[in-house]
Amino acid sequence: MQGLVRQSLTGQNRGNGPASPPEHPLQAGPAQAGLTLDSALDGRGPLFDQIKRAVAGQILRGRWQTGQRLPNEAELSSLYGVSRQTVHKAIALLAREGFLVRRRRAGTFVATGRRDRFALPIEDIGDVVAREGRVYEFRIRDRKSLRNGEGIRWPDLPDGTPILALECLHFSDGTPIQHERRLVNLDVVPEVVDESFDVVAPSRWLVDRVPWSSADHTVRAVNATAEMAALLGVEAGAACLSIRRQTMHLSRPVTLVHFLSVGDRFSLSGSSITDSATELNL
Amino acid sequence: MQGLVRQSLTGQNRGNGPASPPEHPLQAGPAQAGLTLDSALDGRGPLFDQIKRAVAGQILRGRWQTGQRLPNEAELSSLYGVSRQTVHKAIALLAREGFLVRRRRAGTFVATGRRDRFALPIEDIGDVVAREGRVYEFRIRDRKSLRNGEGIRWPDLPDGTPILALECLHFSDGTPIQHERRLVNLDVVPEVVDESFDVVAPSRWLVDRVPWSSADHTVRAVNATAEMAALLGVEAGAACLSIRRQTMHLSRPVTLVHFLSVGDRFSLSGSSITDSATELNL
DNA sequence: CGAAAGATTATGTACATACCTTTTCGCCGA
DNA sequence: TCGGCGAAAAGGTATGTACATAATCTTTCG
Numbered sequence: 309m310q311g312l313v314r315q316s317l318t319g320q321n322r323g324n325g326p327a328s329p330p331e332h333p334l335q336a337g338p339a340q341a342g343l344t345l346d347s348a349l350d351g352r353g354p355l356f357d358q359i360k361r362a363v364a365g366q367i368l369r370g371r372w373q374t375g376q377r378l379p380n381e382a383e384l385s386s387l388y389g390v391s392r393q394t395v396h397k398a399i400a401l402l403a404r405e406g407f408l409v410r411r412r413r414a415g416t417f418v419a420t421g422r423r424d425r426f427a428l429p430i431e432d433i434g435d436v437v438a439r440e441g442r443v444y445e446f447r448i449r450d451r452k453s454l455r456n457g458e459g460i461r462w463p464d465l466p467d468g469t470p471i472l473a474l475e476c477l478h479f480s481d482g483t484p485i486q487h488e489r490r491l492v493n494l495d496v497v498p499e500v501v502d503e504s505f506d507v508v509a510p511s512r513w514l515v516d517r518v519p520w521s522s523a524d525h526t527v528r529a530v531n532a533t534a535e536m537a538a539l540l541g542v543e544a545g546a547a548c549l550s551i552r553r554q555t556m557h558l559s560r561p562v563t564l565v566h567f568l569s570v571g572d573r574f575s576l577s578g579s580s581i582t583d584s585a586t587e588l589n590l
Numbered sequence: 591m592q593g594l595v596r597q598s599l600t601g602q603n604r605g606n607g608p609a610s611p612p613e614h615p616l617q618a619g620p621a622q623a624g625l626t627l628d629s630a631l632d633g634r635g636p637l638f639d640q641i642k643r644a645v646a647g648q649i650l651r652g653r654w655q656t657g658q659r660l661p662n663e664a665e666l667s668s669l670y671g672v673s674r675q676t677v678h679k680a681i682a683l684l685a686r687e688g689f690l691v692r693r694r695r696a697g698t699f700v701a702t703g704r705r706d707r708f709a710l711p712i713e714d715i716g717d718v719v720a721r722e723g724r725v726y727e728f729r730i731r732d733r734k735s736l737r738n739g740e741g742i743r744w745p746d747l748p749d750g751t752p753i754l755a756l757e758c759l760h761f762s763d764g765t766p767i768q769h770e771r772r773l774v775n776l777d778v779v780p781e782v783v784d785e786s787f788d789v790v791a792p793s794r795w796l797v798d799r800v801p802w803s804s805a806d807h808t809v810r811a812v813n814a815t816a817e818m819a820a821l822l823g824v825e826a827g828a829a830c831l832s833i834r835r836q837t838m839h840l841s842r843p844v845t846l847v848h849f850l851s852v853g854d855r856f857s858l859s860g861s862s863i864t865d866s867a868t869e870l871n872l
Numbered sequence: 873c874g875a876a877a878g879a880t881t882a883t884g885t886a887c888a889t890a891c892c893t894t895t896t897c898g899c900c901g902a
Numbered sequence: 903t904c905g906g907c908g909a910a911a912a913g914g915t916a917t918g919t920a921c922a923t924a925a926t927c928t929t930t931c932g
Contacts, residue, residue, distance in 0.1 A: 571811035695925030
């Protein structure tokens with residue numbers, strides 16, 4: 309039996325040859341109390357992906373309600389006619405993506421409320437502008453080397469640490485859209501003093517060179533000061549998106565940036581992270 | 591040899607008994623041209639996690655530069671003294687998290703530029719307020735059932751579809767912080783007409799009940815209109831964060847929300863997604 | 873000399889097996 | 903009745919093995 313299932317799956321997954329219609333091992337078996345039809349795999353892609361889709365489908369279609377307990381790995385394994393490891397891989401991935409919660413001995417449960425899993429990707433401004441088919445430019449407005457505490461203070465860095473302070477403007481088709489004020493820790497990235505930033509923007513330069521282990525962001529809405537309004541070509545008080553990002557490397561701060569973008573020329577947008585949703589496209 | 595390594599690892603990982611000092615199979619072997627020291631595992635947690643940490647460490651410490659090719663699975667396997675599958679699991683996870691890029695036959699490479707992996711979680715306002723230790727309240731200001739196109743238009747929904755339109759205000763310690771204008775697709779969630787929202791806020795109610803498969807967001811900065819300013823208790827023109835979210839379920843729109851939050855009373859913040867960074871805490 | 877065919881290599885998936893860890897549940901005795 | 907203790911259940915990790923898939927390299931032949 310096992311050998312037979314495996315054969316049919318092998319042929320079914322990799323569509324070499326004229327795609328034979330998917331065979332569902334379970335439909336042939338004895339009546340399984342309603343589970344038979346629902347547990348059909350679609351034969352597209354790797355087995356563990358099919359299992360993921362099948363399980364996520366049950367959840368999204370409401371057949372497995374939030375908080376409810378799933379069949380255990382052994383049961384799922386015989387239900388879908390695959391080995392326990394394959395089920396385990398699929399289920400573990402779904403758990404990692406937030407669809408399921410697993411507890412030893414207790415079992416696997418449909419996650420209640422994924423409310424905190426919405427997320428918003430933050431992209432490099434140059435990429436965004438380029439993708440919109442516009443011309444991206446930037447201009448360094450100011451650049452100075454100094455030590456922390458001399459006029460500027462970077463809270464998470466000890467006073468006296470050498471830093472590079474940059475100020476620059478980003479343009480889309482010639483219109484200013486974003487102002488950037490950046491501090492770079494010269495203890496971590498000493499090479500930056502030799503870089504002129506004639507061609508490549510500081511953000512790009514850093515991200516291409518310095519690996520980072522973590523970063524934190526804060527996004528706020530603020531009214532443009534008179535000075536910023538003049539730089540960005542809007543009237544004073546215009547609503548602007550303010551993004552603060554601090555990037556860390558081996559628990560040391562690498563760079564601290566404040567971006568300021570004109571409200572009606574820039575927005576953040578994105579879909580939910582959960583990549584299985586897009587993979588599943590249900 | 592293999593049996594010996596396995597034994598020592600078994601004893602080393604699960605610290606049953608008085609934690610024996612970690613043994614590094616490789617340090618005993620013949621000189622491996624500098625690789626010996628760097629490839630030490632730390633003996634904490636599962637093997638595949640140790641491999642993840644070790645590899646990520648090489649990258650973050652700059653020993654493996656971006657774009658560089660890693661040893662293949664077989665080499666890593668013998669380097670760390672574990673099976674190829676264990677290496678595969680660790681490396682595949684790091685690839686999934688964006689540290690590495692893998693191509694068949696070509697090999698595994700350190701990812702260049704993780705710029706698009708910054709992200710920002712979006713939480714329920716009630717959770718945020720509660721976590722800050724403040725008192726959360728909300729008030730439904732308006733509620734009506736209508737059909738799409740009658741005064742209000744929900745772009746992604748066919749005209750004539752029955753919808754519920756809600757307007758409500760969220761308070762933190764009695765101060766208004768967020769205005770919410772929500773549309774709910776009654777074809778998908780008919781039960782919502784029977785809910786009074788006396789106790790539980792619409793967002794919470796929906797998220798607890800209706801599974802969603804995808805959601806997209808847009809965040810912008812806008813100046814408060816006179817009407818909104820009055821509701822939120824700020825002066826007209828104050829900068830506000832505007833969040834638009836549309837949630838889908840099985841490719842059908844479920845709900846469309848516009849949140850408007852006062853700039854200096856609300857912000858979005860979060861760390862980078864990459865969970866291995868926190869796991870690694872390097 | 874160049875293109876097609878074939879060999880090679882590295883990753884990807886699947887299964888069988890074994891054993892470990894955690895948590896729950898029920899039994900038994902105080 | 904209650905507390906503790908042990909068995910059992912469910913998930914977690916690791917290995918060996920086998921084969922599939924996709925690039926890349928090499929060889930051969932027109």
